[in-house]
Amino acid sequence: MDAFFAAIEQLKRPELRGKPVIVGGDPDGRGVVAACSYEARAYGIHSAMPMTQAKRRCPHAVCLPGDMxxxxxxxxxxxxxxxxxxxxxxxxxxxxxxxxxxxxxxxxxxxxxxxxxxxxxxxxxxxxxxxxxxxxxxxxxxxxxxxxxxxxxxxxTLEDAKGRLRELPVSRIWGVGKVGREKLETMGIFRIGQLQDAPLDLLEKTFGNQTESLRAMAFGRGSEIVEPPGRAKSVSNETTFEEDTADEKLMRDVLRWLAERVARRMRRGRYRGRTITLKLRFSDFKTITRSATVSHYTDSGPEIGRTVTELFERVELGGRKVRLLGVGVGNLETAYSQLTLYDDGDKQQKLDETMDSIRDRFGEDAVTRGVKVTWRDTYLE
Known part of the structure; x- marks a missing residue:
């Protein structure tokens, strides 16, 4: 779809047609651009740009909170x-x-x-x-x-792809993000045509076993398989702090709270998973992820929380402030096919079911598991 969110807003409000429209967070806060009209893009505005920066580029843009x-x-x-x-x-x-x-x-x-x-x-x-x-x-x-x-x-077609791709920037290749682009540019490779012509041994020194897929896409080759949606591949939740923080205790509390939310969503969808992932974004927008695979499938909030907290402890913050935290679980299987062999597991499952029932009736924060959520209105967007 073309500028989907912004186009819908212009459709709903004809007076916005032809005007720069930005859909996103608070333009005076810490939100980011979710979508923008083509009129706004003429000012260099794009998705994921901080709203404050977008407003500086186009002060007369119409900023809307969005309607999901x-x-x-x-x-x-x-x-x-x-x-x-x-x-x-x-x-x-x-x-x-x-x-x-x-x-x-x-x-x-x-x-x-x-x-x-x-x-x-x-x-x-x-x-x-x-x-x-x-x-x-x-x-x-x-x-x-x-x-x-x-x-x-x-x-x-594959026949005309090589020529059509040559003048495009390397960032148009799937998987080439900021870091990959910078590595290629350090090698003097700015456009896909230069990547097509680059010696394989030169690329392998930097990209190792990723070289083959990188070169394949430079010539227009890729996966032909279209996969209709089936079961989920992962379940995740993330949140952005209202203000960047270096408070590690606060961050541990937030991670445990996120782990409980992820676990509840997994139980609701009848999933259990083994691979637990921490996502952390610093104040300079640098983002890192850390993952660990446990020995058995789980939908337990405390277990997910312990694992993701251990991953967090291994990150060297170096006094840097954090903007966003996220918790995810992948490598999923349907929960009803998993049977526990341990009494503690049965007790945990019964406790989870009881807590889920209370939350269904009285709200998500009606009961918590040793994680205070009173900080949420103060620290989270």
Whole structure:
């Protein structure tokens, strides 16, 4: 979808059309840009930019807090349109999805015709535009969809991908974030064409076993598999502090509180997991993650909390202040297939079920497990 959140706001309020619109957190606080209209992008504003910076770049922009309930409703309507054309639809986010239309030609025509029908249906039924990329794999399809936004339709084949990619910045390759881009630029590689021409041995010295996939994408090769949603791959929660903090006791309390929330969501979804992950973002926006895999599957808040706290203890803060903390659990299995062999596990499960029942009736904070939440209104956004 094109500037999805902002486009919906302009659709709801026609007087905003043609104006720079920013959807995000408090423009005078510590929020970030969730989405912005193309008029706002002309000022260099982009998602994840601090709202204060966005307002400095475009003081006359219209800043809105967002309406996730409405955005989710539009997302479902778009998803229903996509489902008409193929059962193989893989949502990537609320405003993006991959489709595999192999075998649908006899019903709906060639891929380009299907793309045009989808674009027309989305516009007619939602009033919104979308951009479509057609390609033999996910990476190229995603890249193609971004080339001529808004309201674009671009087809890329493997044969023409090499030439089309050459002048694009290396940051357009999946997995090349800030650190990867800086490493490539240190090697004198700024554009994908330079990466295509770079000697393999030079790349391997820096990227090791990632070199093969990096080079493959530089030539337009990638995964062709579209995976419709099934069971969750991970469950996570994160929170941003109202003010950056170096208070380690506070951070441990927040991590245990997040662990309880993650565990409750897992039990609600009937999941247990083994891989527990800590996410930590410093005041300079540098983000690190640390993970540990335990010996058995768990949906226990205290166990997740202990593990993530141990991971936190290994991080050398060096007096740096922290902006955001997150807790996640991956490597999931359905909980009803897991049976405990220990009495303590049975007791813990009964306690969790009792606490869940109380929270269902009286609210999330009606009962807690040795974690004070009175600090939340003061320290968290």
């Amino acid at each position: 309930k409405t955005y989710a409703s539009y997302s479902k309507r778009v998803k229903a349109i996509l489902d008409r054309y193929t059962p193989l639809v893989e949502p990537v986010s609320v405003d993006e999805a991959f489709l595999d239309v192999t075998g649908c030609e006899r019903l709906f025509g060639e891929p380009e015709e299907i793309a045009r029908k989808i674009k027309a249906d989305v516009l007619a039924e939602t009033g919104l535009t979308c951009s479509v990329g057609i390609a033999p794999n996910r990476f190229l399809a995603k890249l193609a969809s971004d080339l001529e936004k808004p309201d674009g339709l671009v087809e890329l």
